[in-house]
Amino acid sequence: MQNQPAARARALTKVYGDGDSRVVALSSVDVEFYSGRFTAIMGPSGSGKSTLMHCVAGLDAPTSGEVFLGDAELADMTDNQLTALRRDRVGFVFQAFNLLPTLTAWENITLPLDLAGREPDRELADAIVDAVGLRDRLHHRPAQLSGGQQQRVACARALITNPDVVFADEPTGALDSRSSADLLDLLRTSVDRFGRTVVMVTHEPAAAAYADRVLFLADGRLVDELTAPTADRVLDRMKHLERVAV
Numbered sequence: 001m002q003n004q005p006a007a008r009a010r011a012l013t014k015v016y017g018d019g020d021s022r023v024v025a026l027s028s029v030d031v032e033f034y035s036g037r038f039t040a041i042m043g044p045s046g047s048g049k050s051t052l053m054h055c056v057a058g059l060d061a062p063t064s065g066e067v068f069l070g071d072a073e074l075a076d077m078t079d080n081q082l083t084a085l086r087r088d089r090v091g092f093v094f095q096a097f098n099l100l101p102t103l104t105a106w107e108n109i110t111l112p113l114d115l116a117g118r119e120p121d122r123e124l125a126d127a128i129v130d131a132v133g134l135r136d137r138l139h140h141r142p143a144q145l146s147g148g149q150q151q152r153v154a155c156a157r158a159l160i161t162n163p164d165v166v167f168a169d170e171p172t173g174a175l176d177s178r179s180s181a182d183l184l185d186l187l188r189t190s191v192d193r194f195g196r197t198v199v200m201v202t203h204e205p206a207a208a209a210y211a212d213r214v215l216f217l218a219d220g221r222l223v224d225e226l227t228a229p230t231a232d233r234v235l236d237r238m239k240h241l242e243r244v245a246v
């Protein structure tokens with residue numbers, strides 16, 4: 001049985017520019033991201049992966065179509081409501097870690113709560129700090145941490161508000177293979193242990209294999225999907241897509 005979608009889009013279309021520079025980045029995409037699941041989005045370069053994630057996360061407005069986070073339709077929201085939604089109900093992890101250099105790891109992790117005037121839930125904060133394995137680094141600043149540690153701080157920051165959905169855009173893109181595996185384990189743990197919903201854009205079949213389900217985009221359309229993926233099966237589908245695309 002599938003869970004309720006934590007986020008979904010209907011007939012989502014995104015067009016950039018006009019005239020000669022017009023690009024249809026997404027063409028009438030219907031998609032559901034199930035609650036408590038880990039979904040990976042793959043596809044050739046330029047296929048619309050980041051655009052899809054940004055539209056569903058409320059970072060970018062669709063040209064047409066509908067996007068829902070839970071029951072809320074994003075188009076019905078004012079700018080202030082969208083800002084609050086991005087702060088309180090959505091967590092983000094990007095390829096560049098985007099930590100504030102003057103704050104310690106702990107201050108970076110709790111920043112979204114400070115901005116919202118909320119206190120950390122001690123039990124959740126403890127569990128997250130243990131899961132990211134940074135208990136002895138909490139008072140270090142980003143420059144004193146490795147890339148992998150910085151990305152785990154970013155991941156803890158995305159989890160600390162107990163968001164409905166964590167969106168990760170190429171989160172392992174700047175990491176070595178060991179740090180990538182640690183980060184992917186952490187995203188997997190956030191789903192299995194904390195019940196989070198994770199949506200991750202990636203180029204790497206080995207990273208997509210951590211997900212429960214992989215969606216494949218080509219030319220702005222959803223063209224395929226795989227459940228219980230393995231790196232080999234993901235790679236096979238990608239080869240097929242890239243053959244079709246040339």
Ligand SMILES: Nc1ncnc2c1ncn2[C@@H]1O[C@H](COP(=O)(O)OP(=O)(O)OP(=O)(O)O)[C@@H](O)[C@H]1O
Nearest residue numbers: 016017023025043044045046047048049050051052
């Ligand atoms: N701000 C923008 N203005 C104009 N065109 C854009 C803009 N953002 C994206 N595009 C175009 O939209 C299409 C989809 O881009 P998108 O970044 O979503 O693809 P992607 O699958 O994430 O690519 P990659 O794997 O290379 O990061 C591409 O043709 C891109 O050039």
